[in-house]
Amino acid sequence: MTIDYHSAIGTAAWTDLRRSLRDSEVSELRGAPRSKEVGSKTYWYDHFRVGRKTIDRYIGEDTPELRSRLERQSEIARAAKLAERDRARLMRVLRAEGYLFADVGSGQVVSAMAKAGVFRLGGTIVGTQAFRCYEGELGIRIGFDQSATTDDIDIATFERLSLALADTVDPPLAEVFSELQFDPVPAIESGKTWRWRQTHRQTLVEFLTPSFEEDEAIRDLAALGVSAQSLHFLNYLIADPISVPFLYRSGVLVQIPRPERYAVHKLIVADRRQGGADALKAHKDRAQAAFLIEVLTETRPDDLAEAYQTALETGPEWRKRITASLKRMPATSALLDQLS
Numbered sequence: 626m627t628i629d630y631h632s633a634i635g636t637a638a639w640t641d642l643r644r645s646l647r648d649s650e651v652s653e654l655r656g657a658p659r660s661k662e663v664g665s666k667t668y669w670y671d672h673f674r675v676g677r678k679t680i681d682r683y684i685g686e687d688t689p690e691l692r693s694r695l696e697r698q699s700e701i702a703r704a705a706k707l708a709e710r711d712r713a714r715l716m717r718v719l720r721a722e723g724y725l726f727a728d729v730g731s732g733q734v735v736s737a738m739a740k741a742g743v744f745r746l747g748g749t750i751v752g753t754q755a756f757r758c759y760e761g762e763l764g765i766r767i768g769f770d771q772s773a774t775t776d777d778i779d780i781a782t783f784e785r786l787s788l789a790l791a792d793t794v795d796p797p798l799a800e801v802f803s804e805l806q807f808d809p810v811p812a813i814e815s816g817k818t819w820r821w822r823q824t825h826r827q828t829l830v831e832f833l834t835p836s837f838e839e840d841e842a843i844r845d846l847a848a849l850g851v852s853a854q855s856l857h858f859l860n861y862l863i864a865d866p867i868s869v870p871f872l873y874r875s876g877v878l879v880q881i882p883r884p885e886r887y888a889v890h891k892l893i894v895a896d897r898r899q900g901g902a903d904a905l906k907a908h909k910d911r912a913q914a915a916f917l918i919e920v921l922t923e924t925r926p927d928d929l930a931e932a933y934q935t936a937l938e939t940g941p942e943w944r945k946r947i948t949a950s951l952k953r954m955p956a957t958s959a960l961l962d963q964l965s
Contacts, residue, residue: 636761645711649878654702656672719761723766734805735754742792748849750881751833751887752777752779759884777831781862794848802821807830812843861893867883884921891913893943896947
């Protein structure tokens with residue numbers, strides 16, 4: 626495969642859009658930023674009052690980048706309107722450069738979830754919607770084919786993180802989905818809704834969380850106010866996610882997995898899918914993994930090597946799944962062998 630890179634103009638526009646969207650996270654603080662230590666982590670909150678009630682609205686995990694933005698908060702707030710117009714301009718550049726944009730249905734849902742706080746509170750887009758976002762992160766053209774198309778939106782987060790943040794989405798997601806004409810998909814366990822389907826489209830939203838136990842039961846996500854299907858291997862995928870623009874309207878800041886972890890995780894889940902419709906999904910998983918691994922061996926070989934080795938060292942079940950997928954992908958297997 627010949628890797629087709631985006632132009633320097635497109636790459637610069639995407640980078641500027643991400644910076645602007647990240648700055649916007651602190652442009653509308655209502656009070657004074659305050660940090661809290663929870664276990665070994667430090668989190669920042671917007672501390673303010675509404676009447677007699679004190680509110681701590683989660684901003685993000687402590688990083689040098691976030692601290693820098695908080696220090697420039699007044700400057701960022703003053704430039705907010707100009708920044709919004711500039712983001713619209715950057716989106717026009719990206720459209721002209723041929724970047725993959727979200728369809729209206731997916732864009733409306735992701736934008737509504739962002740406004741409610743899903744991604745601010747740890748939600749990470751996984752699956753093909755995340756794969757499409759690697760176009761900007763890696764500066765490459767993915768193209769519009771079957772490996773990059775989907776009607777599903779999968780959101781994953783850690784159950785423990787959801788509890789630790791002590792904040793919740795607003796408005797509740799049940800209200801958000803109702804306004805967008807989504808109906809809850811009945812679950813086996815009463816009151817444990819983790820999927821919603823839009824009545825006039827095929828769009829399906831699912832919530833997921835890592836399983837650290839033998840079973841893959843339905844768990845509750847306190848911060849998001851929904852339940853989630855727990856899955857093995859998912860903790861590897863969503864560890865240390867990255868923030869990127871979701872290309873809809875003037876851009877929406879979302880979280881996605883690191884591309885190297887996404888690629889290796891696809892090797893694992895492809896082998897878990899067996900027969901029927903799952904066979905088609907497994908083919909798509911392998912296609913996405915092959916594409917990303919080829920790109921990453923050229924652009925980020927050290928990151929890919931580390932992610933691959935981490936998965937192999939996690940346990941025999943992980944190695945078995947990866948090996949089984951790579952037996953069907955000789956070219957991809959050869960690329961990974963060259964990393965060691």
